[in-house]
Amino acid sequence: MTPDSGAPPSPKTTADTLKSKTSLPVIVAPMFLVSNPDMALASCKEGLVGSFPALNQLTSQGFEDWLIKMNDGIEKLKKDNPGQTIGPYAVNLIVHKTNPRLEEDLALCIKHKVPVVITSLGAVPDLVKAVHAYGGIVLHDVTNIEHAKKAAAAGVDGLIAVSAGAGGHAGTRNPVSLVNEIREFFDGVVVLAGCLSNGHDVLSAEVMGADFAYMGTRFVATKESSADPAYKQMIVDASATDVVYTSAVSGIPANFLKDSMAKAGFDVEKLKKEGAAAGKLKPMNADGEEAKAWKTVWSAGQGVSNIHDIPSVEDLAKRLETEYAEAKEELAKKLGIAPAKPKAAAPKAPKP
Ligand SMILES: Cc1cc2nc3c(=O)[nH]c(=O)nc-3n(C[C@H](O)[C@H](O)[C@H](O)COP(=O)(O)O)c2cc1C
The missing domain is CATH 3.20.20.70 (Aldolase class I)
Incomplete structure (x- = not known):
């Protein structure tokens, strides 16, 4: 760099x-x-x-x-x-x-x-x-x-x-x-x-x-x-209240999607009450396999509330760029700052 x-x-x-x-x-x-x-x-x-x-x-x-x-x-x-x-x-x-x-x-x-x-x-x-x-x-x-x-x-x-x-x-x-x-x-x-x-x-x-x-x-x-397609869809379907902050999965507090935790055998309601203090637990899923952090229990942040689709990176980046430009314009309006105007053409020289 x-x-x-x-x-x-x-x-x-x-x-x-x-x-x-x-x-x-x-x-x-x-x-x-x-x-x-x-x-x-x-x-x-x-x-x-x-x-x-x-x-x-x-x-x-x-x-x-x-x-x-x-x-x-x-x-x-x-x-x-x-x-x-x-x-x-x-x-x-x-x-x-x-x-x-x-x-x-x-x-x-x-x-x-x-x-x-x-x-x-x-x-x-x-x-x-x-x-x-x-x-x-x-x-x-x-x-x-x-x-x-x-x-x-x-x-x-x-x-x-x-x-x-x-x-x-x-x-x-x-x-x-x-x-x-x-x-x-x-x-x-x-x-x-x-x-x-x-x-x-x-x-x-x-x-x-x-x-x-x-x-x-x-x-x-x-x-x-x-990510597993079901994981991506779970993010689209989730809202912030579906995200649980717990140390139960890996021993260190992190945010996980509650439905993936429930599927892996965690008692989600109990963990919600315990929060970061739960400590690492080893629940088993229905097949008797130990829940594996990140692989079977899926992490996501509270931003899930604002995620409604599964675009390509290109489409998402282009959308971010448009939204960013709009946000700048809206902010300029709120602050009473005129958005930058294209430079005015230089006045024409008077005809002789
Ligand atoms: C599924 C998942 C896996 C992550 N793995 C790592 C990791 O390996 N190393 C790391 O530094 N951060 C990791 N993070 C944290 C992200 O780098 C980042 O800090 C976080 O996602 C930002 O918050 P946001 O998800 O609300 O946008 C992970 C986050 C998620 C959702």
Whole structure:
């Protein structure tokens, strides 16, 4: 993303650089068992940041195949679409001792110069330096201020503020309060996550002080996602009250669709009362199989209320762009700011 100087880019420049490489300030969030290179490339083609978690491939070798596919794919998109903004792509790494592949996967990110590395759980200065050395940037996802400060101290370029109601391992913080507090000590890239489903939400994230919107659940329900068709349909049919925040599935609080939990043998009403305090449980489904987090129990955020279809990534991205432009116009009207008019033609010189 920056020249290969090894020196950390200034925070402001990084936000501007990343924005200049996208046509809409949207990062399609990495999602376990859902994101894949086709979905990421379709996102990049529309000028968004596409992504996937390294662990969506079973082995580091498979992960390297995906990186090659991404780099070749991006190059081809640029060649086939001259003048069009092709977004950069991102890879999510779980930086924790429970991830035995971290070292190998990071080495592959360095080898293939992954433009954006999204770290979860641990923010490590050595990793940040290694990514900066080849010109990449690091965004780190956080749900609270303690972790945000640690990540900022580790030198990350950006913080992803995962607010209450988000899909996956959501936080409990209100987005307004979380972004405001992060902005008090951090002037790098701020990305807001949680229930952002349309172009109006993207502009809202920016108005709140974020640079980018991070969209997960909205993209589970796309044609290209690897999610089970029944999972996509469940998102379309669900409303926010169908989302349960519980630690019962994986031991860490996350948001799941209640019907998928019930099918997997969980007592949903009980879990709703217990909330994040349930602790990991091991219910069996009707066939006596243990419910597997993410595979049989499906995660989604409260944004499901605003998701009504399963479009292709291309159609969704184009719609987001239109809605974003409309939102800007509506905001300008509300604020009494005249929308930018096309430049008036220069007055003709009087005839001699
Ligand atoms: C099915 C699913 C799987 C997810 N897997 C991951 C993951 O592997 N790594 C990660 O950093 N975040 C993961 N997330 C969280 C997303 O990256 C993102 O923070 C979240 O989806 C944003 O909120 P939203 O779903 O309300 O848009 C996942 C989210 C979902 C819905």
